[in-house]
Amino acid sequence: MVAGSATGRPAGDANDEPEGTQAMSEVEVLEAVKPESSPATRGGPNLSATTAPRARVVARDVHVYYGETHALKGIDLDIHKNEVVSFIGPSGCGKSTFLRCINRMNDVIEGCRVTGEITLDGQDIYARELDVVQLRARVGMVFQKPNPFPKSIYDNVAYGPRIHGLAGSKDVLDGIVEGSLKRAGLWNEVKDRLKEPGTGLSGGQQQRLCIARAIAVNPEVILMDEPCSALDPIATARIEELIDELRENFTIVIVTHSMQQAARVSQRTAFFHLGNLVEWGETEQIFTMPNDERTQGYITGRFG
Amino acid sequence: MASRDISETHDWFSDSARLHIKRRHAADRRLRLYGIGAIGLAIGLLAVLLGSLILSGHSAFVQTMVPLEIYVDPDAVEPDNVGGGNYRKLVRDAFQDLMPGEMSRTKQRAYLDMLSSGAPFMLRDRVVSNPSLIGQTVSISVPFADPIDQFHKGITPRDVPEAQRRVSDLQIGYYDQLLERGLISAPFNWTLFTAADSRFPEMAGLAGALVGSFYALLVCFLISFPVGIAAAIYLEEFARKNRWSDLIEVNINNLAAVPSVVFGLLGLAVFIGFFGLPRSAPLVGGMVLSLMTLPTIIIATRAALKAVPPSIREAAFGIGASRHQVVMHHVLPLAMPGILTGTIIGLAQALGETAPLLLIGMNAFITSAPGGLTDPATALPTQIFIWADSPERGFVARTSAAILVLIGFLIIMNAIAIFLRQKLERKW
Ligand SMILES: Nc1ncnc2c1ncn2[C@@H]1O[C@H](COP(=O)(O)OP(=O)(O)O)[C@@H](O)[C@H]1O
Ligand SMILES: [Mg+2]
Numbered sequence: 001m002v003a004g005s006a007t008g009r010p011a012g013d014a015n016d017e018p019e020g021t022q023a024m025s026e027v028e029v030l031e032a033v034k035p036e037s038s039p040a041t042r043g044g045p046n047l048s049a050t051t052a053p054r055a056r057v058v059a060r061d062v063h064v065y066y067g068e069t070h071a072l073k074g075i076d077l078d079i080h081k082n083e084v085v086s087f088i089g090p091s092g093c094g095k096s097t098f099l100r101c102i103n104r105m106n107d108v109i110e111g112c113r114v115t116g117e118i119t120l121d122g123q124d125i126y127a128r129e130l131d132v133v134q135l136r137a138r139v140g141m142v143f144q145k146p147n148p149f150p151k152s153i154y155d156n157v158a159y160g161p162r163i164h165g166l167a168g169s170k171d172v173l174d175g176i177v178e179g180s181l182k183r184a185g186l187w188n189e190v191k192d193r194l195k196e197p198g199t200g201l202s203g204g205q206q207q208r209l210c211i212a213r214a215i216a217v218n219p220e221v222i223l224m225d226e227p228c229s230a231l232d233p234i235a236t237a238r239i240e241e242l243i244d245e246l247r248e249n250f251t252i253v254i255v256t257h258s259m260q261q262a263a264r265v266s267q268r269t270a271f272f273h274l275g276n277l278v279e280w281g282e283t284e285q286i287f288t289m290p291n292d293e294r295t296q297g298y299i300t301g302r303f304g
Numbered sequence: 305m306a307s308r309d310i311s312e313t314h315d316w317f318s319d320s321a322r323l324h325i326k327r328r329h330a331a332d333r334r335l336r337l338y339g340i341g342a343i344g345l346a347i348g349l350l351a352v353l354l355g356s357l358i359l360s361g362h363s364a365f366v367q368t369m370v371p372l373e374i375y376v377d378p379d380a381v382e383p384d385n386v387g388g389g390n391y392r393k394l395v396r397d398a399f400q401d402l403m404p405g406e407m408s409r410t411k412q413r414a415y416l417d418m419l420s421s422g423a424p425f426m427l428r429d430r431v432v433s434n435p436s437l438i439g440q441t442v443s444i445s446v447p448f449a450d451p452i453d454q455f456h457k458g459i460t461p462r463d464v465p466e467a468q469r470r471v472s473d474l475q476i477g478y479y480d481q482l483l484e485r486g487l488i489s490a491p492f493n494w495t496l497f498t499a500a501d502s503r504f505p506e507m508a509g510l511a512g513a514l515v516g517s518f519y520a521l522l523v524c525f526l527i528s529f530p531v532g533i534a535a536a537i538y539l540e541e542f543a544r545k546n547r548w549s550d551l552i553e554v555n556i557n558n559l560a561a562v563p564s565v566v567f568g569l570l571g572l573a574v575f576i577g578f579f580g581l582p583r584s585a586p587l588v589g590g591m592v593l594s595l596m597t598l599p600t601i602i603i604a605t606r607a608a609l610k611a612v613p614p615s616i617r618e619a620a621f622g623i624g625a626s627r628h629q630v631v632m633h634h635v636l637p638l639a640m641p642g643i644l645t646g647t648i649i650g651l652a653q654a655l656g657e658t659a660p661l662l663l664i665g666m667n668a669f670i671t672s673a674p675g676g677l678t679d680p681a682t683a684l685p686t687q688i689f690i691w692a693d694s695p696e697r698g699f700v701a702r703t704s705a706a707i708l709v710l711i712g713f714l715i716i717m718n719a720i721a722i723f724l725r726q727k728l729e730r731k732w
Contacts, residue, residue: 108621110545136624143622147615149634159633160623213623 062116086262089272103139140214146206148198160217184212204235361704367493391424422507450698505698516681523590532601560599568660584665584680593654604646608639641728658685
């Protein structure tokens with residue numbers, strides 16, 4: 001990686017702004033930034049094509065168009081193994097769009113066109129021979145609004161393994177369901193009512209059920225699009241804890257509107273603005289010494 | 305600032321402001337009254353329609369009968385030719401026995417004409433189904449002929465000159481005697497539901513039409529349900545939005561608005577003319593009706609598919625379900641209540657449809673219920689059409705009764721549709 005190669009505006013500017021100090025102190029108080037986070041990898045227009053060997057997802061010059069709308073304008077980004085990357089930025093800047101590029105959920109949207117290259121473990125996910133169904137099993141997704149199927153809790157979790165033929169027998173499937181619910185921190189709450197509908201759970205439980213459903217097929221990457229925006233603070237805290245635990249086994253990309261959340265759960269942060277990836281790097285660095293004026297403005301609350 | 309100007313100059317409690325508010329409230333009330341008036345008119349018309357049908361049709365639900373004790377003479381009915389026996393004589397003799405004493409030939413003819421010409425067939429059916437009755441005495445209630453039936457029900461008045469009614473004074477005399485002896489009763493008219501069409505109103509029933517309508521609707525359902533759902537799924541889930549899909553959409557909507565008689569002509573030309581399918585058959589009727597039901601089902605299914613929240617599709621796609629799995633495992637089951645509702649409403653429309661069935665000959669005079677899809681048959685609406693066209697006085701009430709039966713089925717089907725919608729449709 002070309003650590004520190006990118007040049008930005010001196011980050012010290014931020015300290016002059018009263019809002020800036022406030023935002024920073026929040027970050028410090030929360031002690032969110034994980035010490036074991038990866039070495040600084042700063043993005044920018046002049047990012048070199050070399051990628052770290054442990055980069056899971058590599059995006060190069062990704063453009064997305066919705067009909068005439070140019071929603072993403074050349075994104076270059078690496079997402080590493082077993083790390084949590086958060087995407088921040090004002091509404092409509094393309095965070096969700098980029099997230100959906102990684103598991104090709106954009107394919108479903110009519111009039112959506114993606115150019116550029118995205119690889120998962122070195123494999124071009126937009127290659128003709130790649131099976132998109134398999135890709136989505138390898139890259140799971142959790143949505144903004146909890147969307148369990150109107151089926152039983154058990155069937156919600158078992159659905160993925162079933163359609164992908166991962167469980168040969170009922171016992172194996174039972175094991176997968178139990179394991180996934182445990183990893184999603186939901187097992188104790190639902191183990192006595194697996195046959196009840198998943199839609200009967202509380203919002204936070206539903207979202208953890210959706211996480212269990214996603215991890216039941218043992219994906220490599222989990223994409224989360226504002227997973228806590230419909231939840232109350234306690235449910236949010238549980239999900240954040242969960243994300244931290246899941247990091248051990250999965251690579252996680254999370255879109256969030258909450259600076260604190262980004263700071264608490266992620267090792268690296270990417271800031272999007274008007275379809276551009278303005279800046280990306282270690283979460284601590286982004287929040288304390290952003291290189292770009294726009295990042296600075298956003299995290300200090302001047303727009304967004 | 306402009307807003308301040310207004311708040312300073314405008315007095316919300318001035319007379320003109322009060323008048324303004326009053327006018328607005330009056331307009332609200334007027335609009336409400338118009339609405340209530342419109343609904344009242346609609347319900348009133350419906351009540352008039354139903355009321356007149358019940359008024360004219362209720363008498364067809366009972367039938368004037370006379371009980372007979374008939375000795376099934378082995379001389380008249382040979383055991384090895386049960387169907388060919390002289391039942392007419394048996395019935396006439398038994399009826400004659402009710403009125404002892406000598407009668408002139410004219411009087412006898414007038415007396416015997418009071419009995420339905422269909423009565424011998426009832427006895428025959430009874431004996432054919434149970435040949436051991438030969439040599440025994442059978443108790444059987446047989447219907448009177450239509451004029452006596454109408455007279456008993458008070459539809460034919462007594463106090464008019466003899467020439468103006470179809471019941472002679474002589475017959476009225478016999479009628480009064482029989483009535484006095486308690487030999488005339490008017491039980492529920494099961495014949496209306498168990499018999500097929502007949503030239504004699506007292507023997508005519510809707511069984512043939514009911515079975516014919518059932519077969520036609522069955523064929524209609526078997527064709528339009530799968531085809532309609534498949535078409536709707538393709539249009540809603542697979543087809544890309546472009547000029548072609550717009551064209552198809554416009555055409556389907558237009559198809560729903562095509563006058564039904566056109567479908568009848570099409571059925572006549574294509575199914576009967578070109579493919580050589582039999583005339584008057586419920587198979588062809590069902591095929592023609594399915595052409596009309598298809599757009600209804602497609603439109604209802606598309607609406608039901610659209611109503612499934614996108615979050616369910618996203619969830620399924622997100623876990624790696626293929627398009628087929630998304631549709632079959634998630635979208636279609638959730639849309640099913642809406643689809644079924646639409647289908648039942650479509651079938652109810654098809655049940656009442658007359659014109660296309662007339663064109664393919666389902667208004668034939670057929671005296672037995674169809675045994676299969678290709679047997680000639682009538683349907684409920686065409687049976688109504690036939691009866692409405694028949695001169696016999698008894699068919700007037702039967703026409704109304706048949707309409708009531710048809711409306712009853714329509715109400716039941718719509719009630720099922722509403723029930724499904726309320727019970728099964730998921731609320732998000
Ligand atoms: N399905 C879509 N069709 C058309 N335009 C879309 C669609 N989804 C997103 N966009 C547009 O793409 C841009 C980026 O949207 P999005 O990725 O949802 O932003 P974010 O998640 O950062 O709020 C917006 O301008 C939005 O209007
Ligand atoms: Mg978004």
